[in-house]
Amino acid sequence: MCPPRRTTLKDLARELGVSTATVSNAFNRPDQLSPRLRERILGEAKRLGYRGPDAKARSLRTGRSRIIAVILAESLTYSINDAVASELLSGIAEVLDAHGHTLLLLSGRQHISQAPGSSSIADGFIAYGLMPPSLMVSADLPAQRPLVAVDFSPAGYPTVHIDNEPSSYRVARHALSTPARRVAIVSLRLTEAPCNGRITEEHELLPAERSITRSRLAGFHQALEERGFAPEDVPMWNIEENTYEMCAPVLEEILDLPDAERPDLLLCMSDRIALTALTLAEQRGLRVPEDLRLTGFDGIAEGQYRAPRLTTVRQDSVEKGRMAARMILGLAPSESTLLHTELVIGDSCP
Amino acid sequence: MCPPRRTTLKDLARELGVSTATVSNAFNRPDQLSPRLRERILGEAKRLGYRGPDAKARSLRTGRSRIIAVILAESLTYSINDAVASELLSGIAEVLDAHGHTLLLLSGRQHISQAPGSSSIADGFIAYGLMPPSLMVSADLPAQRPLVAVDFSPAGYPTVHIDNEPSSYRVARHALSTPARRVAIVSLRLTEAPCNGRITEEHELLPAERSITRSRLAGFHQALEERGFAPEDVPMWNIEENTYEMCAPVLEEILDLPDAERPDLLLCMSDRIALTALTLAEQRGLRVPEDLRLTGFDGIAEGQYRAPRLTTVRQDSVEKGRMAARMILGLAPSESTLLHTELVIGDSCP
DNA sequence: GCTGCTAACTAAATCGTTAAAGACACCCGC
DNA sequence: GCGGGTGTCTTTAACGATTTAGTTAGCAGC
Secondary structure, three states, X not given: OOOOOOOOHXXXXXXXXXXXXXXXHHHHOHHHOOHHHHHHHHHHHHHHOOOOOOHHHHHHHHOOOOEEEEEXXXXXXXXXXXXXXXXXXXXXXXXXXXXXXXXXXXEHHHHHHOOHHHHHHOOEEEEEOOOHHHOOHHHHOOOOOOEEEEOOOOOOOOEEEEOHHHHHHHHHHHHHOOOOOOEEEEEEOOEOOOOOEEOOOOOOEOOHHHOHHHHHHHHHHHHHHHOOXXXXXXXXXXXXXOOHHHHHXXXXXXXXXXXXXXXXXXXXXXXXXXXXXXXXXXXXXXXXXXXXXXXXXXXXXXXXXXXOXXXXXXXXXXXXXXXXXXXXOOOOOOOOEEEOEEEEOOOOOO | OOOOOOOOHHHHXXXXXXXHHHHHHHHHXXXXXXXXXXXXXXXXXHHHOOOOOOHHHHHHHHOOOOEEEEEEOOOHHHHHHOHHHHHHHHHHHHHHHHOOOEEEEEEHHHHHHOOHHHHHHOOEEEEEOOOHHHOOHHHHOOOOOOEEEEOOOOOOOOEEEEOHHHHHHHHHHHHHOOOOOOEEEEEEOOEOOOXXXXXXXXXXXXXXXXXXXXXXXXXXXXXXXHOOOOHHHOOEEEEOOOOHHHHHHHHHHHHOOOOOOOOOEEEEOOHHHHHHHHHHHHHOOOOOXXXXXEEOOEOOHHHHOOOOOOEEEEEOHHHHHHHHHHHHOOOOOXXXXXXXXXXXXXXXXX
């Protein structure tokens, strides 16, 4: 009486005078016992406050937990607030939810530092945008369990991604179809060491093959060359983290350049950057697109609901998440998948 | 050789000729064995590809999983995209992360329909804004395990919340300090049955004591009365879900009323509603605040980075999340906590 | 030489389930 | 009347760890 220990399946069985297997079956395989007995068991369970088989024990025994872990490159705090990561997560959640699975959030950093085995609860993993420094996938994850990568391609794992280079080429080509005098690029994480500001020759750039930002940059450069710009003469700024707080100081630096030096076309590598530029430009009385044209990348909702609407490349991050989730659940073949992107011509660069 | 079974602690022990207890200690209690032997064990573990104790087995044995589940009222898809829920989650994630815990996302709906025991993996629960229909907390959750509620108050559990009524009173009083001719209220989920549009007498309102929207409404009404408005004469519209997509049609309906009927002051129950109104008003050539003044509620980032800045009540949802997480981890006393709010006077209603 | 203490390790029970195999009765058809 | 199938329930052995209560050896002190 006194011990407030959780009632277990065994208690229930003893109380009813049946075997534990039968009680287990009452919960898991109704067809394995008579309806009458099942009723009795379920009734007694309710009476004793037994809430069904313990998930910990069940997952140990069966080897499956119905939990899928998402490993996020950045801190959870950042990822949850980032529009693209959010959309991805919501696509993942949608599919998992529909199939009775739940979502465990792991940050890449944490995963490395903590006991690595702690993640062994999950039945499978979806890894998002891990960068070289935290490239723990191959080293740290059990090769045994399924993993789907999103937006990067670790060897030997299926990937869901988009065609970054052609996509950014298209938006840049569009932007450059109207004459521009002074073009500048505002990029996401391009340097090996942290850097928030202008990129000079001293900076060591990330290795091209591992970074989606490098691919996007290549697309920009190709379009620039076609229009007669020398890519090395086009100034670049780097944004360390895709948040308003990080973008703002850099963009202020750019927008506050003397009139003769201030760019009249900004190729931004994310919508967040472009939206920040938009807000700051408005505060300075600069008209978009008359005084400053700008393009984004991602196609997040905020950029489309706002005036002027952003010119950007729309990628369907929700679908990306759905796809990854389907693959990890075995509902779709585990083959690397390339999703389409779409050029969206808004008012920020008509 | 052939069976590709995962190596276990037992395999490792056999291989090394030591007991399983010792191997376990090598991972969990370094002080319980000689450094030399520990080295040897860890080395052999790496060689055999053993990644540390299995989380499933460990959590069964110890009873703790270092997982905290967040139960969200709405679908995960919605919650992840909602600015307020995101901030809450990011606050929770921040604290959990710092203390080596991970975050499991559960949606209220799923939790009810699925096997209820499936959540028994988590060490504790944070429940967010569950509404009466899905008030599964008391019924469905093991009373044994800790639960902290956010933004609602199930009997017997600690809560983290804000002072909704006084807060909305303050912003409404401010808004009404400048003369307004036609006031309207745009509310979140106020009706028992789903409804997206004008609220008439026929609608059954949610019970006041369980709904934060009812509290906010009470604040609005009090301010209105003080200014000589009869609350029952102030028209109300209801928004079913706090998204742009749901807000837009309702606000279009309001903004497209003939000039003589169109409100010149909109008391919105969320920033999302107010921001949608802002965008749609701009599209219609209505000037804010000259032709239309509006107030929000929440103080989300988007509303402050945008011109005109939103007049609103700022609540610190991130801190709310941190607080809830600290309570569930036992880092803060488990007592109901009231967080402060702040009136933010922006340009949308100076 | 005996007691007592510590450090280093082991044996065995346990956590709460599930699953494979078996037991037992009952009914069917020939 | 007997082989065989079916329906219902039980026995038993895992699943992979942690933990309690030892056991042993080594050394100090008197």
